[in-house]
Amino acid sequence: MKLIFLGAPGAGKGTQAEFVCKELSIPAISTGAIIRAALKNQTELGKKAESYMKSGALVPDEVVIEIIKERLSEDDCKNGFLLDGFPRTVVQAEALEGMGIEIDRVVNIVLGDDVIIDRLTNRRVCEGCGATYHLISLPSKDNVHCDKCGKKLILRKDDEPETVVNRLKIYHEQTQPLEDFYAKKNKLINIDGKRELKAVTADILAALKG
Numbered sequence: 001m002k003l004i005f006l007g008a009p010g011a012g013k014g015t016q017a018e019f020v021c022k023e024l025s026i027p028a029i030s031t032g033a034i035i036r037a038a039l040k041n042q043t044e045l046g047k048k049a050e051s052y053m054k055s056g057a058l059v060p061d062e063v064v065i066e067i068i069k070e071r072l073s074e075d076d077c078k079n080g081f082l083l084d085g086f087p088r089t090v091v092q093a094e095a096l097e098g099m100g101i102e103i104d105r106v107v108n109i110v111l112g113d114d115v116i117i118d119r120l121t122n123r124r125v126c127e128g129c130g131a132t133y134h135l136i137s138l139p140s141k142d143n144v145h146c147d148k149c150g151k152k153l154i155l156r157k158d159d160e161p162e163t164v165v166n167r168l169k170i171y172h173e174q175t176q177p178l179e180d181f182y183a184k185k186n187k188l189i190n191i192d193g194k195r196e197l198k199a200v201t202a203d204i205l206a207a208l209k210g
């Protein structure tokens with residue numbers, strides 16, 4: 001199955017991608033995670049993306065389109081994949097079509113802006129492996145270290161409140177039009193992202209089977 005997860009920053013795309021991909025045995029591909037890794041390793045891509053990401057702006061279309069093209073050509077994508085955080089603009093969605101890729105479903109995790117600040121300010125990510133936690137709804141054993149690799153948990157730089165406001169604005173302006181784009185193609189499934197984690201996962205899996 002070839003899937004896209006759409007939704008505002010903090011809607012739960014990454015968290016649900018992990019659960020759903022385990023269930024469906026497909027790889028989860030997060031452009032955000034790929035760019036963060038490049039930034040950490042100070043590769044050419046990381047250097048190019050740094051200033052955009054820090055301010056909460058989108059990295060230029062041509063850069064992310066190239067990242068996805070390369071990633072989707074890898075062997076593990078042959079039997080399907082889940083895209084978390086791509087496409088983010090209509091230009092990116094059209095580029096995906098231009099690659100000859102037929103997406104089966106687009107899962108739109110719907111969450112009001114009021115909840116997003118709580119989700120992101122309470123989110124902690126592992127500085128080692130990038131695993132994601134939430135201080136209240138998905139805590140690690142001690143809320144300080146990662147359960148998976150033992151490294152320290154930190155606040156993502158773009159989760160500072162001022163940057164979150166900018167990310168939300170950009171989401172409404174540039175990414176939300178994709179709801180219409182995919183609804184017109186009868187691919188959009190809206191999922192209530194405000195419910196507890198397991199309920200959201202169950203809703204997504206049920207909708208994909210239906």
Ligand code: AP5
Binds near residue numbers: 085122
């Ligand atoms: P990216 O990393 O994709 O960030 P984002 O879209 O802003 O989304 P987040 O990762 O913040 O949220 P999420 O929906 O994954 O939520 P999560 O599951 O963590 O992109 C970062 C940056 O990279 C962009 O700003 C841009 O610069 C660049 N970029 C990436 N892709 C790009 C593209 N295609 N084009 C251009 N630029 C691009 O959940 C949030 C928190 O809530 C967690 O703590 C989680 O545990 C908790 N939580 C989740 N669900 C629930 C629930 N149901 N109940 C309670 N808590 C929950």
Ligand code: MG
Binds near residue numbers: 013014015030032
């Ligand atoms: Mg994410």
